[in-house]
Amino acid sequence: MKKVSINDIRKLKGSGQPFATVTAYDYTSARIVDNAGIPLILVGDSAAMVVLGYDTTLPVTMDEMLMLTAAVCRGTKRALVIADLPFMSYQASISDALHSAGKFIKKAGASGVKLEGGKRVCPQIRSLVDHGIPVMGHIGLTPQSYHQFSGYTIQGKTVEAARQLLTHAIEVAEAGAFALVLEGIPAEVAKLISEKITIPTIGIGAGPHCDGQIQVFHDILGLFGDFVPKHTKRFVNLTDQISTAIKSFINDVQSNDFPAKEHSAHVKPSVISEILLEKE
Numbered sequence: 001m002k003k004v005s006i007n008d009i010r011k012l013k014g015s016g017q018p019f020a021t022v023t024a025y026d027y028t029s030a031r032i033v034d035n036a037g038i039p040l041i042l043v044g045d046s047a048a049m050v051v052l053g054y055d056t057t058l059p060v061t062m063d064e065m066l067m068l069t070a071a072v073c074r075g076t077k078r079a080l081v082i083a084d085l086p087f088m089s090y091q092a093s094i095s096d097a098l099h100s101a102g103k104f105i106k107k108a109g110a111s112g113v114k115l116e117g118g119k120r121v122c123p124q125i126r127s128l129v130d131h132g133i134p135v136m137g138h139i140g141l142t143p144q145s146y147h148q149f150s151g152y153t154i155q156g157k158t159v160e161a162a163r164q165l166l167t168h169a170i171e172v173a174e175a176g177a178f179a180l181v182l183e184g185i186p187a188e189v190a191k192l193i194s195e196k197i198t199i200p201t202i203g204i205g206a207g208p209h210c211d212g213q214i215q216v217f218h219d220i221l222g223l224f225g226d227f228v229p230k231h232t233k234r235f236v237n238l239t240d241q242i243s244t245a246i247k248s249f250i251n252d253v254q255s256n257d258f259p260a261k262e263h264s265a266h267v268k269p270s271v272i273s274e275i276l277l278e279k280e
């Protein structure tokens with residue numbers, strides 16, 4: 001099975017058909033997503049919230065993200081796996097960005113990294129790409145700026161803010177990013193950006209005109225109820241289905257219906273009689 005490459009993702013721009021992308025954080029979910037035909041998997045730092053139970057994405061560490069990314073890579077045969085650089089693992093310097101990104105490639109097996117920010121992180125993007133590390137950009141409602149934005153607030157709503165977003169998008173593309181996540185921005189602004197830049201845009205809460213769409217695994221499967229973003233569509237409610245299954249398990253154990261004969265190994269009655277005789 002041929003692995004999806006950065007060039008394959010680049011070619012999805014303007015293919016006439018939007019592509020779907022999703023996050024994954026462990027071996028089992030990565031296998032499911034990969035087998036379903038998703039071309040690109042993001043090990044998002046949203047893991048901080050949906051896997052580790054933090055209120056924001058800020059506390060997740062390099063070690064935690066590396067462990068999750070390695071598990072996703074082990075479960076993925078075809079899709080391109082991109083790892084999110086956690087908060088403050090790349091912002092302070094190019095050197096930080098290189099060291100952090102290098103670990104995701106070398107230790108965890110990712111094919112590239114994602115980082116948040118526009119013009120400010122272009123020196124990091126340029127250097128990573130120069131050193132052979134593919135980068136996915138991310139602008140708009142960037143969750144690592146939660147405090148600066150005073151919450152998860154839609155970005156790019158005024159003429160000036162939209163113009164700035166377009167400038168950031170162009171600069172991130174020119175710095176060498178192979179794709180750009182547009183999060184939490186008006187659909188019309190995302191359309192404008194998608195038309196103006198040459199790399200694929202991947203929207204989340206950014207309307208239907210992006211080249212691709214990304215969603216958080218737990219959101220589209222109804223696994224995460226703490227916070228349901230407006231941009232999400234639940235394609236199934238796994239929380240209810242899992243809860244029903246777990247209740248059936250509890251009932252079957254309590255009623256002695258599980259385990260049944262076929263769920264255990266068995267020996268001939270003579271084996272036990274022999275042991276009992278030895279004891280006498």
Ligand code: KIV
Nearest residue numbers: 023044045046181204
């Ligand atoms: O962390 C994440 O999951 C993300 C995507 C939703 C874009 O950044």
